[in-house]
Amino acid sequence: MIVLDLRDCMHMDSAGLGALATALVKAHKVGRQLVLLHVSGRVRELLRITSLVSV
């Protein structure tokens, strides 16, 4: 399991979303789960909009 603590992340732009999507695929390729901790409401909403939260 790979844990990413987003405690200090209040905003995420397109490049940040891309980096997160890349981390997700990398984790998947090595058979690991990517777990996000302390996701702010704003970032959570972005993940929902981009459908990244459901994968």
Place this chain on the structure above:
Amino acid sequence: MTTFSSDGHRIRRARVDDAPDIAALFQLVYEASSHPCKVSEFVSDTLLADDRNLWLVSERGGELTGCMGMLLHPWNRSWEFVRGLTRPDCRGGGLATALAQHTTAVAWESDSCDLVIAFPRSRTMSRIITDAITPGFTVVGHDGGINIAAGQREYHLVALCVGHGRQSVDRVVPDNNQVAAQDFVQREVIEPLRVPGRAGQYPPVLIAGDHVRHPDYGPFTFEYHPFCPSDSIEITAYTGPKSDPCAIANDLVLTLESFEFVRHVRLAALADKTAFIEALCADGFQRSAYLPAWYLENGARYDCVLLTRRTTAEEPADHGTRNLVDHFSRGYHGRRLETHRS
């Protein structure tokens, strides 16, 4: 709904209880290849229960013999051919043509259709929609090789049919625009499509696409599914504050670097944004298709250029479409060289 027959086939709207038979049809045709429609629940939940989807099926002797599906894109009032197949033992008798003819007819009769787009993967399907159905489509380019089928990336053509719906289409032609006026675009796209236009000012929008508007989402919005085999992304809008097209193009290229696994990028740029288009072409994008009337704003429709970039050495397969792919690649590329010389 009116039903039609072709070679003894009855064509009708699909019902939710057709889902198992549709899935079985996909299972029969796709066998070992993956395809979401092989799963009955996917067909029933995602396709038939969604009113943006239009599915027709053909049957003979109580058995399903084919199906064809279109998807409505409300943001620009377009319908897209998304899936279609016929049972192998029913091919060669005009069934696919009848399905395509009837499906487009239903779309044009709806209140929400200004244009229909299709991405034929084979020369056969291309000929059906351009020559065998009425009104016929016009091939306007290719998709740069988005899709993966049976593990192999492949080109699909891009074909359009514009302005046969209930509402007239108010197409705005970019004023003093070299791309739209290019001989190749006029000869291969505008004249065959027979879509009239009036000269006019374009809105400041750079990129046309279906996107969620949210103050935190940007500066580029996108459609990306990390585990989709195509490894493709569509950029659907620019929402940032910059106005310099070269700076925005540079930002886009930098943003794409963070999507490490993306192998194919596409976006529809408004046709008058020539500096933006040129900047992206200098960074490896190519003009793949010219899309008249693709962007809709306040009732007027504006031309777009489909830009694609593939970052894989693998050359996509084609199914008899190579001549057309090369023809459009050369034709649109010619514009770029002319622009550089001027």
